[in-house]
Amino acid sequence: MATTFKRLFGGSVPTANSTVNLYTVPTNYKTIIKSFIISNGSASGINVIVRVANTEILFNYILKAKDTIVIPVMDQCLIAGNAITIYVSGASNTNVISCYISGIEALTTDPEYSGVARMGLGIIPSSSSTIVSSWSKERIVKGIILCNTNSSDTEVTMEVGGVRILQGFSIKGYDTILIPTTDLLIPASEVITAAGYGINYYITGKELG
Template identity: 40%
Template sequence: MAATAKRLYLGNPSTTLTTVYTVPVNTTTIVKSIVICNTSATDTTASIVISTAGIVYNMPIKGKDTVIIDMSLVMYANDTIQVQQGIANNLNITISGVEVA
C-alpha cells in the first residue's frame, strides 16, 4: 500500500454546503489538518462536514484570523468532505491529508 500526502482541498468555499472532496474507490484517506483563514476584516462563519459528521458548524471566524485544526480522521471510499462559509469571498480553507491505496 502506498501512502501519498495530498492537499485534499484548497479554495474559497461557497456560501452553501458543497462537496469538495470524495475519497476514491479502493482508497482510505486520513485528514490531518484543516486551516481556515479569514482574509477579510469582517467576521464570518465556517462549516465543515466529513462523512456526514459535523466537524465545525457555523464556527465564528473573526476578521483577519486563522484557525488551525489538527486531527487524524479516517475516511473510506466514497466518503466526502463538504465546506461552507457564511459570507462570500471571506474565507480560504486548506484541508491536508494522506491517501492510502
C-alpha cells in the first residue's frame, strides 16, 4: 500500500546512557508522526532526550517516577532516512521505560501527501533571522514545536509575514511547547522569522495548489 497508518515503535527502551534508534523513515517515503508517548515505570525520575531528524524536541526532560507524557508532535513530517532516537539516563532498569509512537508512512509520490513537507528545523538564533524561507506556493503551517535546550527560562519572538505570533514568550528551562497553528496561511512571498537563543524548532506544513 502507498500509505499506511502504523505503529512506528512500541516497546521498552533497551539501553540506558546511550542513544537508541526507535524508528527510521524508509526509502521513498515520508512519515507524519501522529502520537508519541513515553512512560516511566521506575521508582525514580529519569532524564530523557528525544531527537527527530537530529533535532532535539525533548531535552534533559525529567520524567518523574511512574509518570507518562505525550510529546506534542502535532503531525510533524520526517523525510526518508530521518530517524527518531531517544537517550535515557538515571534509570537502573531500562526495561521499565516504554515508548509508543504512531504515524503515517506515505510514498513521496502519493498525491494525498505530496504537499506535506517539513518547512524548517534547527536552532533559533539570538537575533531575529529567517527560519522558514519564502516559497513558490502558498503554504499552511500545521504545527510548530519549540524546545528550550537552556537550563534557564528563555524568551522567544516569532513573526509570520511580519506579524508577531510570539512576543517575548517565555519557555521554561528544558521545556517543550507546541504552537497549535492549525492551518496558518503563509503567502508564497512571505517568511517566518524568530529570535530566542538555544531554542530548537521543528515546523511542518503543506503546500497549496
